Amino acid sequence: MSYTTESIRNIAMTGHSGTGKTTLFEALLHAGGTIQVQGSIERGTTQSDTDAQEKARGHSIDSCIAGIDHGGCHINLIDTAGYHDFRGGTLSALAAVETAMVVVNAINGIEHGTRRMMEHARERGLARVLVVNKIDFEGARLGTLVEKLREAFGAECLPVNLPAQGGKRVLDCFFHTSGATDFSTLAEAHQQILDQVVEIDEATMGAYLDKGESALGPRQLHDAFEQCLREGHLVPICFLSARNGTGVAELLELIERMLPHPGEGNAPPFRNADNTPIAVSGAADDHVIADVFKIINDPFVGKLGIFRVWQGTVRRDSQLFVDDVHKPFKVGHLFRMNAKAHEEIEHAIPGDIAAVAKVEDIHFDAVLHDSHDEDRIHLAPLRFPQPMFGLALEPKHKGQEQKLSLALLRLSEEDPCLRVEHHKELNETVVRGLSDLHLKTVLERMKERYGVEVTTHPPRIAYRETIASQAEGHYRHKKQTGGAGQFGEVFLRVEPLERGTGFEFVDAVKGGVIPGQFLPSVEKGVRQAMDAGAVAGYPMQDLRVTVYDGKHHPVDSKEVAFVSAGRKAFLDAVVKARPIVLEPIVDMEVSIPETSVGDVTGGLAGKRARILGTDAQHGGELLLKAQAPLAELIDYATELKSMTGGRGRYSLDLSHYEPVPAPVQKQLSEAWRPRADED
Known part of the structure; x- marks a missing residue:
């Protein structure tokens, strides 16, 4: 099919796990004529879940892209993973589309994945559509769900169709005004959405007020509707059942007629x-x-x-x-x-x-x-969660080091939330991800795709070091070995910066006492010391180093001399500047049965956690929010499984760094000191 930019629709299907995104993906491909037979998750025959692990687990891990040529439009549809553990690919898809279609389970209602994806799409400036799936399932209270969606995401959330006959049909309420629905009159819903759409443009509003609805043609309504989507003034709610096909054709029609094409979307950043x-x-x-x-x-x-x-x-x-x-x-x-x-x-x-x-x-x-x-x-970069779960690993069989390195490279290329670190001082390779399930999936893929098996153990926690006060340091490097000597002298000042600022290097040297060509060497020495750490062997951050004086020799001064002088002057200053160790503090979201709340909150309290609150979820579950030191959560997956009978799940996002308790700093420092002395 030949098409133009104006006939393209780019859509990312997102939402919480279990909402039926993959089944809806199949239903849309089938309704649009891309596939002849709709696949099944249970049979492992869907277009998107082709990986062996996806078939075994019954849910998506990677995003999948497919095209639909229908009604004069070319629709690029991206099915994304709903599990929090695999959201790297989900967030990546938002960079390629004009519209985020957030799928909601009609039974479970608003889940934390719904809130996350609505917020991500809003931040990206995308048009948003709420698709309520499973409307034919027993227990769906659709009228109440609409009220909750509007309460959670704003009064701009309005139905563009309504379910009828117990979820066996849907009736369009944007272009039509009469009909019997399950929980609302079509005329009332039609008036609500029409009033919302005409507000966006003075000319459209004027024509509507002067002559009524008859003054608005399809083109005017489309332009106003699309502008509402682009500016966040309208979030359509669509009802359907991907299982039996109810509402799928109507959603496809909405995509073709009303959703923005690439020329109508917000400008890319x-x-x-x-x-x-x-x-x-x-x-x-x-x-x-x-x-x-x-x-x-x-x-x-x-x-x-x-x-x-x-x-x-x-x-x-x-x-x-x-x-x-x-x-x-x-x-x-x-x-x-x-x-x-x-x-x-x-x-x-x-x-x-x-x-x-x-x-x-x-x-x-x-x-x-x-x-x-x-x-x-x-x-402009997407905002990805920081991977906080880590595993140190090594090949199970000797001689596979190169294969392991290649496998990790390929897997990290595919996943923006997978990090691979190589710690030279410990000869340790660490892979970091968003959860234990995320890392388990990585290891399984490494074995299946690349034939590499590994042994694992917990890695070092990503502690950091900084200073708490200002201090000055000095070092003179002088070495004579019979031939040309080495000489460099550095005076510098260190001072703390706000948490998360990083590192600043300031040249305040006057009179050429340290020639300009040697200042990069001084900075190199400082950075070497920062990378190695001064208290417990962890990288340093959030400080400023100002070099303000020094000496050089016209013959003996060399880069190596100023590297050494810069490093040791920095360490001299840090010792006087009240060095401290910082630990990563993570935001936790823990989904648990209500019956386990006492055990879980008590367990977290023993891990120096701060409980921030709870939100009620569907089916007698709670979403508990907390902050805790990452170091206390190494074996938390096993503990949570034990406390909740296997029903608990949790996710972590890096919040900030803060000083460790004094006993912990002493322990870390004492463990590092022998290694530092050997070096």
Whole structure:
């Protein structure tokens, strides 16, 4: 099918786990004619859950992209994982679309995944649609759910259709005014949404007030509706059942008629080298600008970089650049992602989602372009959760170190919430993720895809060090070995900065007492000391170093001398500046049965946790919110499982760093001191 930018719709399907996103994905592909038979999660035949682990677990782990050509539109639909553990791919998808479709379980109602995704989509400036699924299930109280959605997300949440006949039908209430529904009159719902839509534009409002509804044609209603979506003035609520197909065709019609195309969406947040916003034209004949939002290491076609085109036309056999890599690559194969299949295409226009294969320089969040004028452009980064769960690992069988390294590289390329760290001082490789389930999945994939088995153990906690007061330090490095000597002398000052600030290096040297060419060496020495730590062997942060005096020798001064002088002057100052160890404090969300609340809160209190509150959930469960030191939560998954009979789940996000208790700092320092003395 040949199509234009105006006929493209890009949609990410998001929401809490268990809402039926994958079943809805199948239903839309079937209704749109992309597939002939709707797949089943139970039978492992869906288009999106193709991985062995996805089939075994019965839920999505990765996002999946498929196209629908229907009614003159090309719809790029992205099915995303609902589990909090795998939200890296879910958040990545938001960078490629104009609309976030947040799916809600009609039985369970608003869950914390619903709130998270509504907030992420709002922050990104996306149009949002609430899709209430499973309306035909027993126990669905749809009228009450609408009230709760409006209470949680604002009065701008309004139904565009209403269920009827016990969830066996839905009736459009945007263009129609009469009919019997399950909980509301169609006329009342029609009036509410019409009043909301005409408010957005003075001309539309004036025509409506002067001549009534008859003055508003389909084009006027579409433009006003789309503007409401773009500006967050309207969040449509759609009812359906993906299981029996009720409302699926109506949702497809809404997508085609009313949702924004790429030219109507909010401008993408691109920045130039100095981080100021820049405009992207969206013109097909302009220079190419595209952003890579997903990487797949495919066993058949190699490394795939999946990108959204924002400007220009990407053509097969053309040349593109990756970021500021000045060597171009040839677009030998250009693909459209279609779930399990990769369809080769000749070109991709603005608004398209496409993929290139076998480009090693390509990476997540890379900007692709065809002109060196754009080699400093980047897309404003998404806000990803910090991976806090860690496992130190080593290959189970000798000789597999290189295979392990390659496997971790490939897996981390695909997952923006997976981090791989190499600690040289301990000869330790640590992989960090969002949960124990996240890391378990990574290890299983490493075995299945790359044939690498590992043994694991808990890693060191990511403590940090800083200082609590200002102090000055000095060191003279002087060495004579018979030939040319080494000489460098440094006076510097250290002072604490606000938590999370990082590091500042200030040159306050006057009179050339330390020549300019040696100041980078002083900074190098300081950074070496900061990386190694001064109290317990952990990296230092949140401090300023000001070099204000020193001496040099016209013959003996060398870079190595000032590296040494800078490092030791810094350590001299830190000892006097009340050094402290900082520990990571995490925000916790713990989903538990109400019957376990006493045991869980008591257990957390014993881990130096602060309970922040609870929210009632569906089915007699509570969502408990707390803050706790990460060091206290190493074996928490096992403890929570024991206290809740296996029903408890939790997630962590890094909140901030704060000083450890004095006994803990003493213990950490004493454990590190022998290693430091050996070094």
